[in-house]
Amino acid sequence: MTTQEQTQASARDRSSYQPALEKLAHRFGERFSANRTVREQHANITSWHPVKVPDGVVFPESTEEVSEIVRICVEHRVPIIPFGVGSSLEAGVNATFGGVSIDMGRMSNVLAIHEDDMDCVVQAGVTRKQLNAHLRSQGLFFPIDPGADASIGGMASTRASGTNAVRYGTMKDNVLALTVVMPDGSIRKTGTRARKSAAGYDITRLFIGAEGTLGVITELTVKLYGIPQSIAAAVCPFPDLEAACNAVITTIRYGIPIARIELLDEAQVRACNLHSKLTLPEVPTLFLEFHGTEVGVKEQSDTVAEIANDWGGGPFEWASQPEDRTRLWQARHDVYWACLELRPGAKYLATDVCVPISRLAECMVETKADIEATGLVAAIVGHVGDGNFHVSIMAEPEDPEEMARVKGFLDRLNLRAIGMDGTCTGEHGIGEGKQAFLIRELGDTVETMRAIKAALDPQNIMNPGKVFTMPTA
Amino acid sequence: MTTQEQTQASARDRSSYQPALEKLAHRFGERFSANRTVREQHANITSWHPVKVPDGVVFPESTEEVSEIVRICVEHRVPIIPFGVGSSLEAGVNATFGGVSIDMGRMSNVLAIHEDDMDCVVQAGVTRKQLNAHLRSQGLFFPIDPGADASIGGMASTRASGTNAVRYGTMKDNVLALTVVMPDGSIRKTGTRARKSAAGYDITRLFIGAEGTLGVITELTVKLYGIPQSIAAAVCPFPDLEAACNAVITTIRYGIPIARIELLDEAQVRACNLHSKLTLPEVPTLFLEFHGTEVGVKEQSDTVAEIANDWGGGPFEWASQPEDRTRLWQARHDVYWACLELRPGAKYLATDVCVPISRLAECMVETKADIEATGLVAAIVGHVGDGNFHVSIMAEPEDPEEMARVKGFLDRLNLRAIGMDGTCTGEHGIGEGKQAFLIRELGDTVETMRAIKAALDPQNIMNPGKVFTMPTA
Numbered sequence: 001m002t003t004q005e006q007t008q009a010s011a012r013d014r015s016s017y018q019p020a021l022e023k024l025a026h027r028f029g030e031r032f033s034a035n036r037t038v039r040e041q042h043a044n045i046t047s048w049h050p051v052k053v054p055d056g057v058v059f060p061e062s063t064e065e066v067s068e069i070v071r072i073c074v075e076h077r078v079p080i081i082p083f084g085v086g087s088s089l090e091a092g093v094n095a096t097f098g099g100v101s102i103d104m105g106r107m108s109n110v111l112a113i114h115e116d117d118m119d120c121v122v123q124a125g126v127t128r129k130q131l132n133a134h135l136r137s138q139g140l141f142f143p144i145d146p147g148a149d150a151s152i153g154g155m156a157s158t159r160a161s162g163t164n165a166v167r168y169g170t171m172k173d174n175v176l177a178l179t180v181v182m183p184d185g186s187i188r189k190t191g192t193r194a195r196k197s198a199a200g201y202d203i204t205r206l207f208i209g210a211e212g213t214l215g216v217i218t219e220l221t222v223k224l225y226g227i228p229q230s231i232a233a234a235v236c237p238f239p240d241l242e243a244a245c246n247a248v249i250t251t252i253r254y255g256i257p258i259a260r261i262e263l264l265d266e267a268q269v270r271a272c273n274l275h276s277k278l279t280l281p282e283v284p285t286l287f288l289e290f291h292g293t294e295v296g297v298k299e300q301s302d303t304v305a306e307i308a309n310d311w312g313g314g315p316f317e318w319a320s321q322p323e324d325r326t327r328l329w330q331a332r333h334d335v336y337w338a339c340l341e342l343r344p345g346a347k348y349l350a351t352d353v354c355v356p357i358s359r360l361a362e363c364m365v366e367t368k369a370d371i372e373a374t375g376l377v378a379a380i381v382g383h384v385g386d387g388n389f390h391v392s393i394m395a396e397p398e399d400p401e402e403m404a405r406v407k408g409f410l411d412r413l414n415l416r417a418i419g420m421d422g423t424c425t426g427e428h429g430i431g432e433g434k435q436a437f438l439i440r441e442l443g444d445t446v447e448t449m450r451a452i453k454a455a456l457d458p459q460n461i462m463n464p465g466k467v468f469t470m471p472t473a
Numbered sequence: 474m475t476t477q478e479q480t481q482a483s484a485r486d487r488s489s490y491q492p493a494l495e496k497l498a499h500r501f502g503e504r505f506s507a508n509r510t511v512r513e514q515h516a517n518i519t520s521w522h523p524v525k526v527p528d529g530v531v532f533p534e535s536t537e538e539v540s541e542i543v544r545i546c547v548e549h550r551v552p553i554i555p556f557g558v559g560s561s562l563e564a565g566v567n568a569t570f571g572g573v574s575i576d577m578g579r580m581s582n583v584l585a586i587h588e589d590d591m592d593c594v595v596q597a598g599v600t601r602k603q604l605n606a607h608l609r610s611q612g613l614f615f616p617i618d619p620g621a622d623a624s625i626g627g628m629a630s631t632r633a634s635g636t637n638a639v640r641y642g643t644m645k646d647n648v649l650a651l652t653v654v655m656p657d658g659s660i661r662k663t664g665t666r667a668r669k670s671a672a673g674y675d676i677t678r679l680f681i682g683a684e685g686t687l688g689v690i691t692e693l694t695v696k697l698y699g700i701p702q703s704i705a706a707a708v709c710p711f712p713d714l715e716a717a718c719n720a721v722i723t724t725i726r727y728g729i730p731i732a733r734i735e736l737l738d739e740a741q742v743r744a745c746n747l748h749s750k751l752t753l754p755e756v757p758t759l760f761l762e763f764h765g766t767e768v769g770v771k772e773q774s775d776t777v778a779e780i781a782n783d784w785g786g787g788p789f790e791w792a793s794q795p796e797d798r799t800r801l802w803q804a805r806h807d808v809y810w811a812c813l814e815l816r817p818g819a820k821y822l823a824t825d826v827c828v829p830i831s832r833l834a835e836c837m838v839e840t841k842a843d844i845e846a847t848g849l850v851a852a853i854v855g856h857v858g859d860g861n862f863h864v865s866i867m868a869e870p871e872d873p874e875e876m877a878r879v880k881g882f883l884d885r886l887n888l889r890a891i892g893m894d895g896t897c898t899g900e901h902g903i904g905e906g907k908q909a910f911l912i913r914e915l916g917d918t919v920e921t922m923r924a925i926k927a928a929l930d931p932q933n934i935m936n937p938g939k940v941f942t943m944p945t946a
Contacts, residue, residue, distance in 0.1 A: 116722055116831035159671040170669050172678070173646060188918045194827040195859045196643050197896035198632040198682055200903055200911050200940055201922045205645070205678035209671055226728040249589055255699040257730070295772050354667040358589035386668045423670035430673055438673050445661045448929065449674040455928035456921065467673055 014055060014098045020076035021056045024069065024100065031059040031106075042083050042101040044094040048349045048397050049432050054081055054095035061106045063179055063187055063218040070216065071185035073100055079464050082212040084154025085127060087146075089350050090431025092158060092211050096465025102216060104153055110134045111219065118224045119176060119193055124153025124217050140224040143168035146427065147333045153217045158429040159209035163332065166252075166385030167259045167291065168225065170427070172208050179219035180207055183457035193221055206452070211429055212463035214456050228291035231259075232301055233325040236286045238313040241265060241368065244284045245361035247304075247311040248384045252357060254307070256300050260289035261385040262332055265368065267342065268379035268392070275338035276331035286313070286384075287332055289325075335381050335392060343377045343394035351410055353417035354388040354426030363420055364389060367413055374409045388426035415440065430467045438468065487528060487571045493549035494529045497542065497573065504532040504579075515556050515574040517567040521822045521870050522905050527554055527568035534579045536652055536660055536691040543689065544658035546573055552937050555685040557627025558600060560619075562823050563904025565631060565684050569938025575689060577626055583607045584692065591697045592649060592666055597626025597690050613697040616641035619900065620806045626690045631902040632682035636805065639725075639858030640732045640764065641698065643900070645681050652692035653680055656930035666694055679925070684902055685936035687929050701764035704732075705774055706798040709759045711786040714738060714841065717757045718834035720777075720784040721857045725830060727780070729773050733762035734858040735805055738841065740815065741852035741865070748811035749804035759786070759857075760805055762798075808854050808865060816850045816867035824883060826890035827861040827899030836893055837862060840886055847882045861899035888913065903940045911941065 025032045033039070034056045043053045055078075060066045073080050079099025086093050095101065104125035111121040115138055122131060129149045131142050144155060146162035154160075156178070161170035168174065177191030190203040207214060238244035244263050251258055263286055264272065270282045288304065290297045301316070308314045319325045331338070339348055355363045364380060371378045371391070382389030391413065395406050414424040414437040424430075424437035439446050446468050453460070453470060460470045498505045506512070507529045516526045528551075533539045546553050552572025559566050568574065577598035584594040588611055595604060602622045604615050617628060619635035627633075629651070634643035641647065650664030663676040680687060711717035717736050724731055736759055737745065743755045761777065763770045774789070781787045792798045804811070812821055828836045837853060844851045844864070855862025864886065868879050887897040887910040897903075897910035912919050919941050926933070926943060933943045 114829065114831065116726065117829040118726065119829070159669075159675070161669055161671075165669060169646070172669075172675065173642070182921070186917060188921060189915065190918055192891070192896050192914065193829045193894040194861075194890075194896040194899065195830070196632075196634055196638060196645075196827055196861060196899050198634075198898045198900045198902045199896045199907070199914055200682070200919065201687075201925060202632070202645065202675075202678045202682050203915075203918055203921055205675045206925075209673070209675050214674075226726065228728070253589065253591065253699065255701070293772060296769055299766060299768050354669055356587065356590040356592070356666045357668070358587065388667075388669060417667075418665070421666040423665050423667040423672045425671045426667065426669050427671045429671045434672070441665065441672055442662065442676075444659060445663055445676055446673065448655070448661060448676055451928045452674060452679075452925055455924045 017055050017076065017078045017098065020072050020078040020100070023072050024056060024058050027068065028058050033057045042086065042093065042103060044088070044091040046087055047089050047091050047433065048347060049091035049094065052094040052096055054101040055098045057101045057103055059103045059106050063181065066102060066181045066216050066218050067185045067187055069100065069102060070181050070183065074184060074459060074461055077459055077461060079461050080216065081463050082153070082157065082216045084125065084151030085149065087148035087150045088154070088158060088431060089428040090433035092429055092431040092466055094432055096432060104151060107218065113138060114193070115140065117193060118226070119221055120224055121219060121221045122152055123219055125151050127151050128155065135224065139227050141227050142222060143225055144171055144174055152220055152222065156208050156217055156220055157210065157212050159427065161383065161386070161427045163260045163262055163383060165383060166261055167257055172205060174223045175204055175208055175220055176223060177221040178204055178207055178217050180215040180217050182215045183459070183462050209429070211431065211466050213453060213467050214462060230294040230297040231289065231291055231325065232297050233289045233319045233328055234301065234316040235280060235328065236288065236308050236313050236316050237281045238284045238286065238311070241284045241364050242361040243311045243313055244286055245364065245384065247286065247308045247313055248360070249357050250307045251304050252385055254303065256303060257292070258288065258300065258304065258385060259291040260287065262287040263382045263384040263389070265380040268335060268381045271335065271338035271342050271379055272331045274341040276334055278331055287328060339379055339392040339394055342379065346377065346394040347397050349393040349395055349406065350390060350428070351413065352388060352390045352426050352428045353413060353422060353424060354386060355417050355420045355422030357387040359420040359422065360384060360387050363416060363422070366416060367391065370409060370412055374405050376406065376409060383426070386426065387422065432466060435468055490528050490549065490551045490571065493545050493551040493573070496545050497529060497531050500541065501531050506530045515559065515566065515576060517561070517564040519560055520562050520564050520906065521820060522564035522567065525567040525569055527574040528571045530574045530576055532576045532579050536654065539575060539654045539689050539691050540658045540660055542573065542575060543654050543656065547657060547932060547934055550932055550934060552934050553689065554936050555626070555630065555689045557598065557624030558622065560621035560623045561627070561631060561904060562901040563906040565902055565904040565939055567905055569905060577624060580691065586611060587666070588613065590666060591699070592694055593697055594692060594694045595625055596692055597624060599625050601625060601628065608697065612700050614700050615695060616698055617644055617647055625693055625695065629681050629690055629693055630683065630685050632900065634856065634859070634900045636733045636735055636856060638856060639734055640730055645678060647696045648677055648681055648693055649696060650694040651677055651680055651690050653688040653690050655688045656932070656935050682902070684904065684939050686926060686940050687935060703767040703770040704762065704764055704798065705770050706762045706792045706801055707774065707789040708753060708801065709761065709781050709786050709789050710754050711757045711759065711784065714757045714837050715834040716784045716786055717759055718837065718857065720759065720781045720786055721833070722830050723780045724777050725858055727776065729776060730765070731761065731773065731777065731858060732764040733760065735760040736855045736857040736862070738853040741808060741854045744808065744811035744815050744852055745804045747814040749807055751804055760801060812852055812865040812867055815852065819850065819867040820870050822866040822868055822879065823863060823901070824886065825861060825863045825899050825901045826886060826895060826897060827859060828890050828893045828895030830860040832893040832895065833857060833860050836889060836895070839889060840864065843882060843885055847878050849879065849882060856899070859899065860895065905939060908941055
């Protein structure tokens, strides 16, 4: 926390929140809680950043109720922290200055599905798995898949992407319109169901990635896709990281519409073998998936197998049965649990960066050397089609010497990515954790963000302390 | 112009601009002009809105020079109108309150091409044809194609799209980063070359579609694509608009990655026959293009031919030779000239709306009936894969009775689209012409836009009078 923030934190006397908490308790009854356990469940629990607990949690069921909550909070200058499922990796749901966590979990209705238009309208608390279960009978799906069963609202707020982004884009590309509750409690619709529009500023995209600092997303209209006629998945081992990266670059350069192309380093493969009972050779490995018609999938996969072979990789091992495919991707999604096996008892620290794909091999190889030189237990897994990769570090947050080494490593990793004209986060967001890197990456453009924040949320009540700090109001 | 704007216009005493104009003349020499003809060339010339001429035109050659110009203008509160090639269709380049037009035409350098990353960095004045000529030898292309040979900066400012958007997206989807000169003259970089990022607010998307009201875009990093191995184009006649629309819906619903799917009504086909010496049957007709591998293109086009047949359309007439294909798309792009043949001597008025694709047939059919009932000479052409269509009206702007009918028609068209959960503009922008419809479409969300504008451009010098009006400063 900066000195400025500390001043701000003490300036916010949390006892002044009491009248608002009482009003919320009165208005929402059992749908408001000041219970310690409930509050702790709504603080940062998935990252290594220190936990900061909100003063109360409220469970609205409609946009209008969210508006009521915001009006009560703004009257008493109480911070608001929108909460989806809490899977944020940079402490985006921490109550930096205390305040009220708005748990969107009861706003989990799919409001409309428009099959012909391939879109749907959902409340922000719907999770991606809930949505896809809902859509299956219509032959449609929502492709964004960040691993965790995150809420669609939370995914929009952090501009999430995940394994399918190389083909289907990120949340930025898949939201048509939002309903948001603004910092003054007013309710705004940011767009229509038209597939494209040139009507005014892109307020939809402004809220996507704002991490709840400009308002509360309550409803979303999102794009859907037809479930592909044919899906094929495979794993492919490579002699080293560079060869695997080069195969990826060639695949992308050829314009092959690959649906997923994930790279696991040998440590990550070892972890997956241990946890998911796979028997993969413990070398850098690509996990691939192809979507399309039968002819198309065959053509794509033949071409990529050839490319892999050219770079010394292979052979492809196919998961042609749906259950094999599920097992494979479950193993990929379980890297969190798998990594814990690399160092039992240690805590999992996740981070991500994203670089132009031409720099990916260099960035990963340097990072791997840095992991070794720093003496860390860490694995690398990447959405490499986008140039995005994660480092999962298994560490002891209680050990200051080790944490100093971890922080040094994280500094070097982020600056390495930024130095390669990349970004300090491809999909995790800034939250509390990456604010210094955001400034290193975009410089005074952060001032433009601050000016927008100050204009829309002059009291700084919307998820304060995230993305960037604001001068004391 | 609203009363508020009139007050503002008179409040801006244009004689007060003189010191700034003199400074610019002194600083830029022959690259500044106050010549009447030059100024007229930099006002609105492609739409029916009354022409408003700037007080001077300046031709910068670098971002730093744009910054200098902005600093001079802001000191004297002189409006700035960024100018690409002037192809804006809603008077986006009109000098609503006079001021200085910044002609980006000399900033036409391609600064870097990154083949492996499939991106490039260009100055804002590069046109899409210049860029594609530059890229051809690398086997890459930039797909956004609004018809006019617009500048890339202008295309970003109006969130342009065009015929290829159904497959490749719009400008919103194809810009990675911008360099912008802010209203105070500071220079900001909004992003990196990473393919995706979750680092802070999406300032890139905020400038895309802002129509120059938040700053001047001077450089862009845009995505590129490999020139497809195989391209095939065809035309396909249909018995009526509904049948054609239904074929489009089915094509999109099947997830066929069609590159272009354009619908011309019978009036538009007649105009194209007249102008481009085609011999197409004068019925609603789809122009189609398929990109992919040879196998892929064959599969896609067979499927779409079957779909067309199911809806009573066909047969496909193929343009398999590159020169036939060029001729076909040239005819599509020449609708402006073609429509002039429908009523020699009349002026061309273009407008566009975009609706959810399930409502497209209904919207087009009602619009066609409205054209007839209103007694207008007008043709319809649409980027129908996105639900976006244009009405080209051939009218006499000097005839007040006819213009009253035209305006009544435009009102009904825009409200019809908005009433179908669509937008008043898919790609032309708001400019001067569609501000009332923007408010009808998004309501108080326009207040959010105004708040952002006021925060970033407190003096309202950046293209004032566009997108929305601001209270008198």
